[in-house]
Amino acid sequence: MAYYAVPGNTDAVSAFRYQMARHWLKALRRRSERSRLTWKRMGRLETRWLPKVRAMHPFPDVHFAART
Template sequence: MLRSAGRKPETFEFLGFTHFCSETRSSGRFTIVRETSKKRMRATLQGIKNYLLKHRHYALPEQLEWLNRVVQGYMNYFAVPGNSRRINAFRTAVQMIWYKALKRRSQRSRLNWKKFGSFVNAALPKDKILHPWPEQRFGVKYSR
């Protein structure tokens, strides 16, 4: 992974993240960026979709409780610095999947996106970065 002949190092996938090199906008410093792997995100969303389509006739509080656990668990693992775009995309995709599953509950659905959007924005966990940058995490000084 050494930089040679002015080329960028290769990207690689490890532990569900795609690692690649980038430069910061403000200072131009070299940094390694971690984003959620597309394969991992697609597989997770497919699992959520299958579950919601199978259990769409369950009560809304039961579905919401399950979705909260799944989304919060996903964010606990993947909400690292530099991954906010993918975290936001994941949350939006979960909202769309749940909306489509609820629309298929009956032939005359009265559910519209405006009403559902305000409900789900208040109900699902917010997309925010939960982990600090590595230099903040490892730069702790202990008084001994």
């Protein structure tokens, strides 16, 4: 996520994180005979194992101002 988490792209990265969690939930439910995994529990797994979405790089004008 560090490569794509540039300013202005956080909505797309958030959507990617959501879809990743959704597919992970489906895979975990498929592997179990009795699916007890709910969205509430999946949310706890998601916050523990998937990084938060945040802009990893500054805006270009801030980045260039630091160099010159």
